Amino acid sequence: MAVLRIRLEGDPVLRQVAKPVPRVTRRIRKLIHDMKETMYKANGVGLAAPQVGVSERVIVVDTGEGFLALVNPVIEYMEGTQVDVEGCLSIPGVLGYVERADRVVVSGLDEDGRSRRVEARGFMARALQHEIDHLDGILFTDKATMVWREESVDRVERPVEAAERLEQR
Ligand code: ZN
Helix, strand or coil: CCCCCCCCCCCHHHHCCCECCCCCCHHHHHHHHHHHHHHHHCCCCEEEHHHHCCCECEEEECCCCCCEEEEEEEEEEEECCEEEEECCCCCCCEEEEEEECCEEEEEEECCCCCEEEEEEEHHHHHHHHHHHHHHCCCCHHHHCCEEEEHHHHHHHHHHHHHHHHHHHC
16 A cells, blocks of 8 residues: 555646546555555545546545445435535645535445445535545535635634633633
8 A cells, every 4th residue: 555645726637527437456446545545644534536646436535434435436316405614635724614415325336346325414425525526626615605724713713722721720
């Protein structure tokens, strides 16, 4: 396994529509393993192949419910809405509010080439939608209703943290 370089916003590969994977080969399995290692190393909850420079339809996610890899993922069903804060390993230091479906059913192939059908809600549903967007060249900042730099949040949060520390004494 290897940690791959994460492509940053501005890299054209992030704006390409990724190609379907015709067959889950040893090369695709290696890609999945490398993406897994890269995601964990970067403390991310998801990664799409274009983010490591590979314009093919492969995603990995782990929102704390276990590792999941999907090849050629397709959203079969969406329901409800949720609005929450999102970030992206390809746009470091930037956060934004994004509206997503609250519940999704996603189908695809696993790393052994077997059909998978995943039902997800909440944060996991958000992560899947974010990663599948990457396969179509879409970044979360395209959809965000509000975007800000993490530093500006720090400035707002610092006094609150200071107040909490005082209360704990
Ligand atoms: Zn992303």
